[in-house]
Amino acid sequence: MAMKHVLHSRFWLTFWFFSFAPMATSAAVFDDSVTYAFSSSAAKVFWPGGQFDEFHQQYAKKIVEFEVKDLDKERIIELDLDTVLLNQELTLTIDSRGAKSGIADFYSAEHNTYKAPQIVYEVAGQKRLLVASIDTFVARKDRKSKSKDAVVKAGSGVTTLLLFEFPSDIDLQQVKNSKLVLTTTDRQFGPSLLALNQLIYSAPALKVETSGIADKYILDKGIANDKAVFYADDFDDQDWLTGLKLTVGMTKPVWQNTGELEYVDHKDVRHFSGEPGKAVRMPFTTKQNLAGNLDYYFAKHAGREPEEAYFRYYTLLAPGSYVSGGGKLPGFGGTYNKAGWGGRANNGENGWSSRGAFYQSINAKNPLWGGRMPIGSYIYEVDTKNKYGKSIPWGHERSTLQPGKWVAIEQYLKLNTPGKSDGVLHVWIDGAKIYSRNNLHFRDTDKLKIEKIWLNFYFGGVAKPSKNFDMYIDNIVIASSYIGPVRQ
Known part of the structure; x- marks a missing residue:
């Protein structure tokens, strides 16, 4: 079963447009040095309004709940994105929705680009595939960035963060049948009840105090x-x-x-x-x-x-x-x-x-x-x-x-x-x-x-x-x- 899924993932690459979009220079919510305390530990920039949990609670909109069973087998999970508000930069998170949830492990691009978190979609009658520009996770106890890890984790006390950047020549209004595709590792840590969310955040305009x-x-x-x-x-x-x-x-x-x-x-x-x-x-x-x-x-x-x-x-x-x-x-x-x-x-x-x-x-x-x-x-x-x-x-x-x-x-x-x-x-x-x-x-x-x-x-x-x-x-x-x- 695991081998079938691997072949299926590679089969997509033979006829789909494969897009490695560079990270945009517009105002992304976080970069690849993200931690629980910092949206960018490299730039020493805090999460707006506090640490990650406070920010996530305020700006994350749930898309769908799903379960990852503790089968200890590599397999593909597809999640429908039809209700997502599409932006040139699409930010998704996966967190726990169960009090006794385990922790699910998914492959990141550092392990294998073909198995990395990716979005498959159709536009103008053509099928396309978009690999995450950033795939990482944050946890309260971790002070260092996990963006170079071979896995991303989601579950009890751990949240996955994904950033996708659509090519600038794509008309987002024409995007159809979009799905998030994740590949689990062959090792899970208890059954996990999870939620896929979209982060919707725009930085407020700063007030310049000129009355000095x-x-x-x-x-x-x-x-x-x-x-x-x-x-x-x-x-x-x-x-x-x-x-x-x-x-x-x-x-x-x-x-x-x-x-x-x-x-x-x-x-x-x-x-x-x-x-x-x-x-x-x-x-x-x-x-x-x-x-x-x-x-x-x-x-x-x-x-x-x-x-x-x-x-x-x-x-x-x-x-x-x-x-x-x-x-x-x-x-x-x-x-x-x-x-x-x-x-x-x-x-x-x-x-x-x-x-x-x-x-x-x-x-x-x-x-x-x-x-x-x-x-x-x-x-x-x-x-x-x-x-x-x-x-x-x-x-x-x-x-x-x-x-x-x-x-x-x-x-x-x-x-x-x-x-x-x-x-x-x-x-x-x-x-x-x-x-x-x-x-x-x-x-x-x-x-x-x-x-x-x-x-x-x-x-x-x-x-x-x-x-x-x-x-x-x-x-x-x-x-x-x-x-x-x-x-x-």
Whole structure:
């Protein structure tokens, strides 16, 4: 019986059009690095609304229930897709519908393309066959992607995910008699009562919040004088007169630890404003970890240390960059040169930090995210067991920096009530809020405040970059209320 089914599967290939559609670059729900926590673990993008179960419960529409008996024999299962809403990208799942369901194993493309999950259909009188672009499964206990496994699993605590992409020249309205074809392995784990579902999800339009301080000032001109602004710098005033003033002591430099800043013309970095001016280059090299470090101390320059603040900056990851590992980006600090960085644990009374973070570049072969660099936060909360901070991805498609594209990153931090876990962190990318936390624990004493804005560009850890790459910063604003992106 098993051999008959194998021959039957191969017989289709002799007269049907066989389609290996590449993964589309439109907004698929997940990619082949999908896990229970991430719709893309490669891009550090979370499932919308939570983890997989919450997303699946909300957006999965049942098509049909079916049973896989525990026969331990290879066989073909066909499921009718006539009630499916056909899209260019069709996303199907298979999950358990029985309280005591076993787990069914089906072959994936990694085992044998001929036996992989596939859709057979008719269009314009011709029969066609479409192999899944992605066939994988997720489970609560698994943190790694299963897309390279030779089987896909469905049943108790395990859900199969399938992505099919119809060729662009197919008129979906003409598709008839479509069926999902699965081939079971010769080993099953109890009888399984399963459901075939369709995931129907469209990402909601992001609201861009433009009602911030920056909306009152075209290209940030004059924003430094706003009563809600602690400090602003667009790095444009770096001429010979400014240098002379600093030399003779007429002004005081605001940034500490500046070293030798390298200023670049806007035209050389295709600046987002399209206007003449300067930006600052932060060079990451294979010889060192630190690319740049600027500190703005509130007590020294604002006269007080706040307990909440907004901080916006523009950044560019240079075109063609490959980032071989993770590191730190600008954020907030209350280290007081005691704790909250470099393996100096936060015990609640000595120091904390909430810098940004970046991760390794996504493999260029990933058709959705290839070449991008995920970003997030690197936080030293109160933790007496772990002397290091923890890296937290922001988990949104916008929190993946595309080389060659300027983005505005704004962070709001409110310190927790001493001894409570009620600290707040919000993040906006280009004016759209993409991350929010309200349970952070930075301190157990009100002596710890927001000491500084920490413009830290650091690779690692310990390891150095395997290749040189550059980042750029510009249009920094520190304020007591929401800032928003630059008004063009």
